[in-house]
Amino acid sequence: MSAVAVTVVCLVYAPIAMTELWPYATPGAPAIGEWLLGRSVSPEFVAEAVRDRMGPYSRSLVPLIVHSVLGGLLMLLGPVQLLSAVRRRIRLHRITGTVFAVTVYVSMAGAALYLLRTPPAEAFSGAAFWIVLATILVGTVGSVTSGILAALRGFPDLHQRWLLLCYGFLMTAPLLRLEWGALPPLYPGLPLQDVNRVAIMHLGALVAFGALLASRALDRRTSVPGLTGTWAPGPVLVAAHLAGAAGLGWITYAFLDQGTQGRRLLVAYLVPYVLIHAVIAFRAARARRQGSPWAREEWRLHLAAQCLAPAFSAVTVPVLERTMGLDRLTSLIAGVGIGAGMLAYAAIAVVSLRILHGREVLKRQKEFGEPPNRPVAADPSATAPTAAAPTATAPVGAAEVGGVGGVGDARGLVGEGEHR
Structure with missing residues (x-):
C-alpha cells in the first residue's frame, strides 16, 4: 500500500515538476x-x-529548468527502482539505477548553481529555506553516492538503506506541494512563504522516517552474523533522551518567545516529532519481544538519533546566528528544519558501520581460525543459502534485498559476509 501511494504521488507530481518553470521562461x-x-x-x-x-529565478533560469525537468524524471524512475528491486528484475534495476544516479547528480548540479547564485536572504521564503534546500541537496548527493559505493562493494543491504534515504530527500518536493494545498485551510490568509516555513519544520523528519520504515519492511532478518551486543545500550539511550529533552525545552522556550508565528511553528514541529518518536520506541520494544535483535538494534540506533536531533538543532541555532548574521527566528527555523534529516543521515551511517563491523569480525575469525562469535539470537536458517537468499556468486544489487512481494521470508536479505 505504501509503494502504491508513493507511486501515485510520483506519477502525479512528475508533470507538475517538469512544467513548473515554464511561466518564468x-x-x-x-x-x-x-x-x-x-x-x-x-x-x-x-x-x-x-x-x-x-527576480531570483531569472538569474538562474537554465539551471533551474534542468533541475526541475530532471526532478520530474526522478519521480518516474523512483517507483521503477523500487518495483524492480522488489520483483528481483536485476538487469532492469541496474540499468535504471545507473540512469537514476546520473540524473540525481545532474539535477542537483542545477540546484547547486541556483543556490550559489542566489544570496540566502533573496531565496524564496528567505535564508532559512535556502539553508534547508542546501542541506537536502548535500544529503541527496551524499546518500546516492554512499548507495553506489555499497552496491559496488557488494553490500545490498546498505545500498538499499542509502538509496531509500536518497529518494526520501527527493520526496520533499512533492510533499511540499501537497502542504501548499493542505495548510492554507488550517491557516487562512497565510502567504505561501510562511506556509513553506511551517512545512520545513517537519518535512525532513517525515521523509527520513518513511525511509526507515521502508528499510525495516524490506529487511526481514532476525539477526546478522558477526553482530553481538549493542551499540545503543540503556545508558546511551538515557543520555540521548536527556540531551533531547534539554534541546526540546530550549527550542520550545525560544519559539514561544516569538509570538503567534513562533507558536504555530512549534506545533508544526512538536506534533510530528512526538508521533515519530513514539512509533520508533514502540517498534524497538516489539522487536525485543519478538526475539529479533537486529531489528531492535536498528530501531534503537535510530531512536538515539531521533532523541539527539533537538539537541543538535539547539546547538546549531547560535552557530547560524553568528556565522550567517541571521536573526533568532530565522536561525530557529533553519536549525530545526535541518536537524531531523541530518541525524537520520548520521543514524544510517552508524547502522552501516555496525554491519561492516560485524562482517569484519567474521572475516578475522576466518583468517585466524577463531571460533565464530555466536550472533545475538542467531537465526539457524541463516547458515545456508535458500531460494530467497542469493549465493555469493549471484549478481549483487538492490534487487537482492528481497523479502517482500512473496519473494522471501525472514531469511530474505542475506549479506555477502554470510556466505564467505
Whole structure:
C-alpha cells in the first residue's frame, strides 16, 4: 500500500515538476502546478508567490529548468527502482539505477548553481529555506553516492538503506506541494512563504522516517552474523533522551518567545516529532519481544538519533546566528528544519558501520581460525543459502534485498559476509 501511494504521488507530481518553470521562461505559459494550486487555494495565493520569485529565478533560469525537468524524471524512475528491486528484475534495476544516479547528480548540479547564485536572504521564503534546500541537496548527493559505493562493494543491504534515504530527500518536493494545498485551510490568509516555513519544520523528519520504515519492511532478518551486543545500550539511550529533552525545552522556550508565528511553528514541529518518536520506541520494544535483535538494534540506533536531533538543532541555532548574521527566528527555523534529516543521515551511517563491523569480525575469525562469535539470537536458517537468499556468486544489487512481494521470508536479505 505504501509503494502504491508513493507511486501515485510520483506519477502525479512528475508533470507538475517538469512544467513548473515554464511561466518564468515564457510569461503566460501553462503550468499544471500553478493551475491546480490556484483552484484549490486561490489565484491570489499563487500570483503573490510567482511575483516574489521572478527576480531570483531569472538569474538562474537554465539551471533551474534542468533541475526541475530532471526532478520530474526522478519521480518516474523512483517507483521503477523500487518495483524492480522488489520483483528481483536485476538487469532492469541496474540499468535504471545507473540512469537514476546520473540524473540525481545532474539535477542537483542545477540546484547547486541556483543556490550559489542566489544570496540566502533573496531565496524564496528567505535564508532559512535556502539553508534547508542546501542541506537536502548535500544529503541527496551524499546518500546516492554512499548507495553506489555499497552496491559496488557488494553490500545490498546498505545500498538499499542509502538509496531509500536518497529518494526520501527527493520526496520533499512533492510533499511540499501537497502542504501548499493542505495548510492554507488550517491557516487562512497565510502567504505561501510562511506556509513553506511551517512545512520545513517537519518535512525532513517525515521523509527520513518513511525511509526507515521502508528499510525495516524490506529487511526481514532476525539477526546478522558477526553482530553481538549493542551499540545503543540503556545508558546511551538515557543520555540521548536527556540531551533531547534539554534541546526540546530550549527550542520550545525560544519559539514561544516569538509570538503567534513562533507558536504555530512549534506545533508544526512538536506534533510530528512526538508521533515519530513514539512509533520508533514502540517498534524497538516489539522487536525485543519478538526475539529479533537486529531489528531492535536498528530501531534503537535510530531512536538515539531521533532523541539527539533537538539537541543538535539547539546547538546549531547560535552557530547560524553568528556565522550567517541571521536573526533568532530565522536561525530557529533553519536549525530545526535541518536537524531531523541530518541525524537520520548520521543514524544510517552508524547502522552501516555496525554491519561492516560485524562482517569484519567474521572475516578475522576466518583468517585466524577463531571460533565464530555466536550472533545475538542467531537465526539457524541463516547458515545456508535458500531460494530467497542469493549465493555469493549471484549478481549483487538492490534487487537482492528481497523479502517482500512473496519473494522471501525472514531469511530474505542475506549479506555477502554470510556466505564467505
